[in-house]
Amino acid sequence: MLTAQSAPFALVRMTRPAAPEGFARTFGLPMRERAIPKQHDLLLPGAEPDVAHLLLAGHACRNRMLRDGRRQITAILIPGDICDPEAILAHRTEYAVNTLTRCTVGEIPLARIGTLDHQDLFAILSHRLRREEAIAREWIVSLGRRVGIERMAHLLCELRWRLAAVGLATEDSFELRITQSDFADALGLTPVHVNRVLKGLRDGRLIHLRGGQLTLLDRPRLEKLAQFDPTYLELWANPA
Amino acid sequence: MLTAQSAPFALVRMTRPAAPEGFARTFGLPMRERAIPKQHDLLLPGAEPDVAHLLLAGHACRNRMLRDGRRQITAILIPGDICDPEAILAHRTEYAVNTLTRCTVGEIPLARIGTLDHQDLFAILSHRLRREEAIAREWIVSLGRRVGIERMAHLLCELRWRLAAVGLATEDSFELRITQSDFADALGLTPVHVNRVLKGLRDGRLIHLRGGQLTLLDRPRLEKLAQFDPTYLELWANPA
DNA sequence: CGTAATTTTGACGAAATTCAACAGTTGTGG
DNA sequence: CCACAACTGTTGAATTTCGTCAAAATTACG
Numbered sequence: 001m002l003t004a005q006s007a008p009f010a011l012v013r014m015t016r017p018a019a020p021e022g023f024a025r026t027f028g029l030p031m032r033e034r035a036i037p038k039q040h041d042l043l044l045p046g047a048e049p050d051v052a053h054l055l056l057a058g059h060a061c062r063n064r065m066l067r068d069g070r071r072q073i074t075a076i077l078i079p080g081d082i083c084d085p086e087a088i089l090a091h092r093t094e095y096a097v098n099t100l101t102r103c104t105v106g107e108i109p110l111a112r113i114g115t116l117d118h119q120d121l122f123a124i125l126s127h128r129l130r131r132e133e134a135i136a137r138e139w140i141v142s143l144g145r146r147v148g149i150e151r152m153a154h155l156l157c158e159l160r161w162r163l164a165a166v167g168l169a170t171e172d173s174f175e176l177r178i179t180q181s182d183f184a185d186a187l188g189l190t191p192v193h194v195n196r197v198l199k200g201l202r203d204g205r206l207i208h209l210r211g212g213q214l215t216l217l218d219r220p221r222l223e224k225l226a227q228f229d230p231t232y233l234e235l236w237a238n239p240a
Numbered sequence: 241m242l243t244a245q246s247a248p249f250a251l252v253r254m255t256r257p258a259a260p261e262g263f264a265r266t267f268g269l270p271m272r273e274r275a276i277p278k279q280h281d282l283l284l285p286g287a288e289p290d291v292a293h294l295l296l297a298g299h300a301c302r303n304r305m306l307r308d309g310r311r312q313i314t315a316i317l318i319p320g321d322i323c324d325p326e327a328i329l330a331h332r333t334e335y336a337v338n339t340l341t342r343c344t345v346g347e348i349p350l351a352r353i354g355t356l357d358h359q360d361l362f363a364i365l366s367h368r369l370r371r372e373e374a375i376a377r378e379w380i381v382s383l384g385r386r387v388g389i390e391r392m393a394h395l396l397c398e399l400r401w402r403l404a405a406v407g408l409a410t411e412d413s414f415e416l417r418i419t420q421s422d423f424a425d426a427l428g429l430t431p432v433h434v435n436r437v438l439k440g441l442r443d444g445r446l447i448h449l450r451g452g453q454l455t456l457l458d459r460p461r462l463e464k465l466a467q468f469d470p471t472y473l474e475l476w477a478n479p480a
Numbered sequence: 481c482g483t484a485a486t487t488t489t490g491a492c493g494a495a496a497t498t499c500a501a502c503a504g505t506t507g508t509g510g
Numbered sequence: 511c512c513a514c515a516a517c518t519g520t521t522g523a524a525t526t527t528c529g530t531c532a533a534a535a536t537t538a539c540g
Contacts, residue, residue, distance in 0.1 A: 064381050066467050072384040074377045089366050094374060094472060122362045126329050129369055134334060136376045137314045141304050143383035144312040144428030147527070180487065188384030190529055195488060227306050232334060387495070420519065433496055435520060 020056045020079035020166060021106060023124070027116055031106035036099050038177075043084055043097040050091075051107040053083035058103030059178055062095045063185065073186040075136065076100070076159065076178075080166045085128060088113055088121075101177045134232040143188045146226070148197045151187045153226035156207065160216060161233050176214040260296045260319035260406060261346060263364070267356055271346035276339050278417075283324055283337040290331075291347040293323035298343030299418055302335045303425065313426040315376065316340070316399070316418075320406045325368060328353055328361075341417045374472040383428045386466070388437045391427045393466035396447065400456060401473050416454040 021031065033056065036042060042053060042060060060077040074095065077083055083105065086093045091110060113121070135158070142151045159176070163169035180198070181191040189197070201207045206222045208215040216222055261271065273296065276282060282293060282300060300317040314335065317323055323345065326333045331350060353361070375398070382391045399416070403409035420438070421431040429437070441447045446462050448455040456462055 062377075064377065066381070066385060068467075070385040072381040074380045086370065089370060094475070095377065118362065119358055122358065122366075126365070126369075129366075129373070130326065130329060133369070133373060133376070136373070136380065137302075137304065137335065139380055140314045140376065140383060141306070141312040143380060144425075145306060145310040179485090181485095185384075191487085192489090192530080193528055196528090199488080227308075235334070419517090421517095430497055431519085432498080432521090436496090439520080 021054065022080060023054055023082060023108075026124075027113075027120075029108050029112055031108050034105050034107060036103045036105060038099055038101045038103075040099045041096065042099060042103075042105065043087075043093055043095075045094055045096050046092070048092045049084065049087050050111070051109055052085075052087050052113060053097070054106040054108060055079050055081050055083055056104040056106050059100040060097060060103055060105075061100055061182070061186070062097050064095060071185045072188065073182065074139075075132065076155075076186060078159070078162055078166065079168060082128065085125060085132070088125065100179070100182050131233070134235075138232055148187070148189055148193055149200050150226050151189070152183070152194070152197045152201065153206070153222050154228055155183070155187060156214065156216065157219075157223050157226050157228040157230075158233070160219075161230055165233070172216040172219050174214055175212055176209065177212040261294065262320060263294055263322060263348075266364075267353075267360075269348050269352055271348050274345055274347060276343045276345060278339055278341045278343075280339045281336065282339060282343075282345065283327075283333055283335075285334055285336050286332070288332045289324065289327050290351070291349050292325075292327050292353060293337070294346040294348060295319050295321050295323055296344040296346050299340040300337060300343055300345075301340055301422070301426070302337050304335060311425045312428065313422065314379070315372065316395075316426060318399070318402055318406065319408060322368065325365060325372070328365065340419070340422050371473070374475075378472055388427070388429055388433055389440050390466050391429070392423070392434070392437045392441065393446070393462050394468055395423070395427060396454070396456065397459075397463050397466050397468040397470075398473070400459075401470055405473075412456040412459050414454055415452055416449065417452040 019025070023029075031054065032051075036058075038058075043049060045064070055077050057079055060081075060083060061073045062075040062077070062083075063071055063073045065071050077097070082088070083097045084093045086095075087110060138154075138158070142154050146154060160169045160172075160174055163174045164171075168174060180194045183189075184191040184194045187194065198207075198209070201222075202209075205217050206225070208217055222228075259265070263269075271294065272291075276298075278298075283289060285304070295317050297319055300321075300323060301313045302315040302317070302323075303311055303313045305311050317337070322328070323337045324333045326335075327350060378394075378398070382394050386394060400409045400412075400414055403414045404411075408414060420434045423429075424431040424434045427434065438447075438449070441462075442449075445457050446465070448457055462468075
C-alpha cells in the first residue's frame, strides 16, 4: 500500500487532482453518503461520534462560540477534508462542525478505521494533522498581524489553492457561496466590515464575485497584498 | 509500557506534576542539555534538524515573520514541551523557534526516536499534537474575537494552567519574564497597547507583576473576563 | 410573488496604532 | 562599584482601523 511518504504528490496534483473521497477509497473503507442543508450542525462540541465525517461536496467549518454569543470559525473545510480527525484519534470532538453551504458528507464507521494497519493510519493522519496545523498557524498570523483587507485576500488565496489541489478551482476562479457573515466569523471581523473589505477588493479590480462564482482578476497582486506564501500548503499537497 | 490512553492523567497531575524531561525519561532516550540565552534562535524555518528539542527550563516560542517585518508568535512553549514535533514527524520544521527567556533545552537524537515502538510513539505524539491543536484553536478564538484586555487575560490564565500542570505555578502565581514586546507579537497587538492592557489589569486589581513574578490577584474574575474555559487543556493534562 | 436572508451604505463611536518623548532597568566594561 | 549604553516599560496626543446602530437595496427561496 502506498504510504504518505512515498507518493509523488506534486506530480499527482498536477496530473490528477485527488478525489474528495480519496481517504475512504485508498483504504477501501465503507462510506454512507448523506446530504446536509446549509447552516446546519454536523457535530456538536463534546460529541462522541461513532463515524468519521469525510466532506465530499460543499463547504463546512469548525467553530467555537463564546458565552456572550461571539463566534469564531477556526477552520474552513473543503471537499476531501476529514471534518473530525479528533473523532478518529480520541472518539470525541472538542469543537462544533457546521455546514456553510449545502454539503455532502461521507460517514465512515470508526470501528472499521480501527481495523486498519496502524502504521499506515498514522502516516496518513499525521500528514493531515500537520497540514491542518500549518493552516491554523497561518490563520493565527492573519488574525494577529494582517489588517482586514489583507486577511480576506489571504483567505481567498488559501481557498483557491486548496480547492485547486482537489480539482475544484482553476488558476483564478472557483465557486464560493460562503456568507459575508460567515467570513466575518472566520476573519475576526464584523459582517459590515467584511462587506467594506470586499468592496475594497472589488474597487481595486482584484476580485469579481457574482452568482457564487469568485474570479481573482489579478492573482499576483492579490497574493502580494496578502503576503501569501503557499509553502505551507505545497509541502503536503495531497494526503490520501 | 504505559500508553497515553491508559494513564489516569488528572490524578497524576494533582499528586505529582510531570517533570519537564518526562518525554525523554519515559522512553529512556538519551538527552544532551544545552543552555540558550534569551531572544535567541533555536530553529530556523526550513531547518532539517537531526535532534528534537525538549524544553527543560525557560520560555520559548514558535513564530513567523512577514516580509515587511511584522511578526506573529504562534505558540508559547513552556518546560516539558517539545519545541519541534514536526522534526520527529517529518525531519523538517516549517517555523522558527526562539527563546523568550534564558532556556535550557534537551537535545534528543531523532535517530534514537526512530527506534521506538511505533504504536507508543504514535500514542504520545498524537496526544501532544492534539493538545497543541486545541491551544492553537483557542488562540485563533482569542485573536479573532477577544479585545486586547481579554486576550491578555486569557493568555495569562492559559499560562498559569499549563505551568501548574508541570509544577511551575501555584494557584495564583508564577514566574513570568516575557517581554511586553513579545506579548504584543503573541497577542496581535502593539507593545504600547500591551502596556496599556497590563495597566488596565493592574488598575482593576486583577494582577500584580514585579521582579518577573506574576500574581493573579483575583483568578475567578480574571477567568471570567477572559471567558477562560480550561476544558481544552484538562482533557489531556499530562502527556508523557 | 412575497417573505426572509443577505448585502450595501451612512453616520458615529470604540479599540487599537502610530509617533514621540521620557523614565526605569539591566547588563557590561572600566 | 560606578558610568554608560541598550533595552524595556510608561505615558500623551493624533490618527487609523474596525465596530455599532440603523436603514435601505438586493438577492435567495419557498
